[in-house]
Amino acid sequence: MTLPAANTLASTLDVRDAVKSYGEVKALQGVSMSIAPGQFMALLGPNGAGKSTLFQLLSGLFVPDGGAIRVCGEDFLGKPTVGLAKIGVVFQQPTLDLDLSVTGNMRFHAALHGLGRAGRERIAPLLAQVGLAGSEDKVCRTLSGGNRRKVELARALLHKPALLLMDEATVGLDPQSRTALMALVKGLCRDQGLSVLWATHLVNEAETADRVYVLHRGRKLTEGTPAEVTAASGCSTLEEAFLKMTVPPPGSTGGGKPEEKPV
């Protein structure tokens, strides 16, 4: 807990000692995290570190066995619907209705969030903002992977969230789309004060973040600016630092990944 108390009160996301087990597997063993408004936090961790579990807790899919989660100061576990209205999520798996148009998908989301007419009117400008002007009526199946992700981003922003959760959102994208998506989200942090939790296992994505949070085996290894994390490990690059921190002990197999079965 490096942040002073006054600062913690103002944070968009505040996780305290979150614990989550699946039977024998301890997916999270007391994780604490705080994200300030406008902050871009990269959540870095190898596969099975507990990133997906943390995201499942933050998107209200499951509740932790112990600990507390506050979103914009509100108790997320006690009043999940209040918190969910302030959270936008882009999932790792595609969640677009591929037979529906871009606008159709957006409208469905607007209805789920009860945004009414004002929400529907935000759809077109938002699509333009993510670079999809002119694609409003295209069926999502015809879009490229990168553009589908942009639709999902626009959708996650439609209800004006304070916190954006990106769960390995760049998986499967080519480098250009990856960079474009990242630049887009960074711009939102800077211009609109959006807080972002960006989960990734790619170190180069974490290098440009405001802060890096390294999760490993359900625990926080370190947290700080990319430079701080690199310096603290005594390495010259973040990549080296990350590899040094998360080197598996001989004979270990790593943690399990909940709900990610090969299809």
Next chain:
Amino acid sequence: MRAGHALEALGAISFRELRKFMQQRSRLLSALVRPLLWLVVFAAGFRNVFGVAVIEPYSSFIEYQVYVAPGLLGMICLFNGIQSSLAMVYDREMGMMRLLLTAPLPRAWLLACKLVAGTLLSLVQAYAFLIVCALFGVDLPWIGWLYALPALLLGGLMLGALGLLLSVYIKQIENFASTMNFVIFPMFFMSSALYPLWKLKESGADWLYWVASVNPFTHMVELTRFAMYEQINTTSLAVVAGSTTLFFVWAAYGYDPQRGMVKKRAQA
């Protein structure tokens, strides 16, 4: 939860299910062919086996086709209810369900929306089948089309809620075959859908008679059968309403992130 928000979500979810259904012509076709086979083939062979006894709600001797029609309407709701739940399992694996659950609405309401949407599909199919019945000359009272609506609605909700409940416990899509064997077929055959219950009693199959009498599906069929002749079977109404409530509350509990099965199963 604002009422406007709740209704907006209900409308969107229902519309989405209807649109998806309309895009799958084969689904409507198979939903109609299945009961049609029973109506045409089975009923033809069974016509003479069926006794002459007049039972409630019928006031005179009726053809077997007339007897079996409400049972086949029930069958449509049964298959559709279970099929909609199967779609939920699919949605869960594919991530769509996750998106739905991030909507800032109580989870029980989101499940209720799914249930209503699935039931609307049941009604569409049931009325399509009634048209087929009319085309095949099955002598059902026209006013019954109207009176059957609340019965089919409630019955559809009950079977949809049963489907929701199953979807909590079905782990994977592949388990549909066993659901057919252990849920759909026993419910359908051990009911009054194909033959009146006194037939079972008369043939000495007491345990079967007993099972069929408490089978909620029997009561769904009887509720529809009576409604078609402008009557209310209060026992059936009570059983169907009670079962609907039980199945839904149980399913909602199962989907509750704090307590339910979904929580326990996450690693499976």
